[in-house]
Amino acid sequence: MRRKLVAGNWKMNGSLAALAELDGIAAAAAAYPGVDVAVAVPATLIAPAHARAPGLAIGAEDIHPAPSGAHTGCLSAAMVAEAGATFTIVGHSERRIEQRESGQDVWAKAEAGHRGGLGVILCLGETDVERASGRAERVVSSQLERALPGDATGDWLTIAYEPRWAIGTGLTPTPGDVQAIHGAVRAKMVDLLGDAGHAIRILYGGSVTGENAARMFALPDVDGALVGGASLTAAKFVPIIAAAAGL
Numbered sequence: 001m002r003r004k005l006v007a008g009n010w011k012m013n014g015s016l017a018a019l020a021e022l023d024g025i026a027a028a029a030a031a032y033p034g035v036d037v038a039v040a041v042p043a044t045l046i047a048p049a050h051a052r053a054p055g056l057a058i059g060a061e062d063i064h065p066a067p068s069g070a071h072t073g074c075l076s077a078a079m080v081a082e083a084g085a086t087f088t089i090v091g092h093s094e095r096r097i098e099q100r101e102s103g104q105d106v107w108a109k110a111e112a113g114h115r116g117g118l119g120v121i122l123c124l125g126e127t128d129v130e131r132a133s134g135r136a137e138r139v140v141s142s143q144l145e146r147a148l149p150g151d152a153t154g155d156w157l158t159i160a161y162e163p164r165w166a167i168g169t170g171l172t173p174t175p176g177d178v179q180a181i182h183g184a185v186r187a188k189m190v191d192l193l194g195d196a197g198h199a200i201r202i203l204y205g206g207s208v209t210g211e212n213a214a215r216m217f218a219l220p221d222v223d224g225a226l227v228g229g230a231s232l233t234a235a236k237f238v239p240i241i242a243a244a245a246g247l
């Protein structure tokens, strides 16, 4: 039985003042103990976020694959863990595009996160052109194959399916399209990892709101959500957590 996970991704948003939003999010996490709640914040906010909401899982939005060295501006898994992060996102489409991260890069970051004791949320997703040409499932499956660590288990790895065209646009795939991809991801993970593939959570991400979350969470292979814009305020994020709790 996979527990639902609702994870926020603040991206390059937030400030010390904005951490006040974590009070309401932490209260919801405590009020709905059947749901796992997590928030990935900019690196500068990891330590103060952890100090403000010690009961909440605080994460990094990215890490470097190396443990240390000459990588100006980058942070290792150990560094974000020391600041209070318990997980990291890897392979977000914004990084795959803006930083030109390859599948191999994403795989290395996932491995590094695990070696450093972090949970890892590994993002996959097709472009609008790939979907329109009927290649969505093939693209996502191939991204998974390239980036999935061979020793992955549900204890530390979570997949997030985030169609690029749905991120921050207000557009969402139909529930049928979401289930088709999640089902294919599940089948591929079982193929590659055996039974461990059944225990790895698959989140849906892309314009999730309090209004559409319950529809997504009702699908058999949707184990929660990765939420961008609507995670920035407790007022918008808490209804998604409540939906995951079945309320």
Ligand code: PEP
Pocket: 009, 162, 166, 167, 168, 169, 205, 206, 207, 208, 226, 227, 228, 229, 230
């Ligand atoms: C994201 O970037 O991970 C995301 C899902 O963003 P949004 O919810 O704003 O579409």
